[in-house]
Amino acid sequence: MTEWIKTNFPGVRYREHKSRRHGKVRDKYFTIRYKVSGKDKEEGLGWSSEEWSAAKAYDQLKELKENIKRGDGPQTMAEKRAMEAHRKETERAEREADEKEQITFKQYFDDTYYPASRIHKKKHTYSKEETHFRIWIAPVIGNKPLKKVSEFDIRRITKNILDAGKAPRTAQYIMATIRQVWNMARRDGLTNIDSPTKNVKIPKFDNRRQRFLSQAEASLLLNMLKEKSEQVYQMAFLGLYTGMRASEIFNLTWGCIDTDRSLITIMDAKSGHGRTAFMIRQVKSMFLDMTKGKNDDLVFPNKAGGVYYEIPHTFKKAIEKLKFNDGVGDPRQRVCFHTLRHSFGSWHAEAGTDLYVIKSLMGHGSITLTERYSHLSLGTLQNATKNLEEAVNRTGQDKDERAVNYEKE
Numbered sequence: 121m122t123e124w125i126k127t128n129f130p131g132v133r134y135r136e137h138k139s140r141r142h143g144k145v146r147d148k149y150f151t152i153r154y155k156v157s158g159k160d161k162e163e164g165l166g167w168s169s170e171e172w173s174a175a176k177a178y179d180q181l182k183e184l185k186e187n188i189k190r191g192d193g194p195q196t197m198a199e200k201r202a203m204e205a206h207r208k209e210t211e212r213a214e215r216e217a218d219e220k221e222q223i224t225f226k227q228y229f230d231d232t233y234y235p236a237s238r239i240h241k242k243k244h245t246y247s248k249e250e251t252h253f254r255i256w257i258a259p260v261i262g263n264k265p266l267k268k269v270s271e272f273d274i275r276r277i278t279k280n281i282l283d284a285g286k287a288p289r290t291a292q293y294i295m296a297t298i299r300q301v302w303n304m305a306r307r308d309g310l311t312n313i314d315s316p317t318k319n320v321k322i323p324k325f326d327n328r329r330q331r332f333l334s335q336a337e338a339s340l341l342l343n344m345l346k347e348k349s350e351q352v353y354q355m356a357f358l359g360l361y362t363g364m365r366a367s368e369i370f371n372l373t374w375g376c377i378d379t380d381r382s383l384i385t386i387m388d389a390k391s392g393h394g395r396t397a398f399m400i401r402q403v404k405s406m407f408l409d410m411t412k413g414k415n416d417d418l419v420f421p422n423k424a425g426g427v428y429y430e431i432p433h434t435f436k437k438a439i440e441k442l443k444f445n446d447g448v449g450d451p452r453q454r455v456c457f458h459t460l461r462h463s464f465g466s467w468h469a470e471a472g473t474d475l476y477v478i479k480s481l482m483g484h485g486s487i488t489l490t491e492r493y494s495h496l497s498l499g500t501l502q503n504a505t506k507n508l509e510e511a512v513n514r515t516g517q518d519k520d521e522r523a524v525n526y527e528k529e
Contacts, residue, residue: 366430475487
């Protein structure tokens, strides 16, 4: 049974801990006793090891009694503790709100956005975002509180990009990076307004590639690549004759190759949906001649056995040696690895393939992307017009013959 010991202070008593000591004496637990609304009440305060004493307990008791007498303030220790907890919580919330107000764009990018981007995005994507931030975004708004970033700041970034001679498309990519950071900050409760990029207009610019290889140029390129690197040759061959994107080729695994049905399954296409590429006989023969790995093995691993993030330099050197880009300043007219995919679509258009079929073959998300090849289908359209003309002529001849026959009758 607990033995309570009275103190020299009315209403204050304590009990001693059986074993725990505070200094040379046993630790003491203090309580106070008083009346609230005519009822006796006793509440514990704490241990002497927690800096409670009989005198301090009595001061606390006097404060509560005075509050009860005035009818103001906490009238029990439970109420006082609840009010103190509420005060601390309010201060903490205000402190956090103030800290949120002061978070800079750079702090949020470095501490929250970029680490998440490295987890959820591909390396070439988060690397570009880091470059966008370091070169163009941070110098203007890096040290500015995120909530104070304005449309004016975004216009400054855009102006810097265009003044440096970069293409409007580059500005659009950088605006997209800012917008994604902002939207994530909004979800985290750091702002409740739309991205300041919303009303900043970038000059429109048609950055679609115009250059495509002729069959003769393609043969020259493939022959040179075959001499330099069998693997780069195979990747280029695949791009030319299936229209696959570089990223699709880099991430291709053996489990996606079906030589029996001459199909290639593309799991993570740019559109976000899987699609199928079709092999011509030469592509099928190429795969049959290669050493097949396990289903999850990459078809074209880099030297470390991992995924390529850009085409090996061998390809660029071959383009330079063939002088395909000599004297060409317009990026849309320069030959790069993506030119192989564009050549695939262009060859199909020239051969009269329907644009909707080309759209499916290339995995375009919209027919708008495919319409760039429409001018290459003029010959097909002209032939279709001639066919219509001949049909009309035949119809006219039939009418004339029927009229003659009717008159004879």
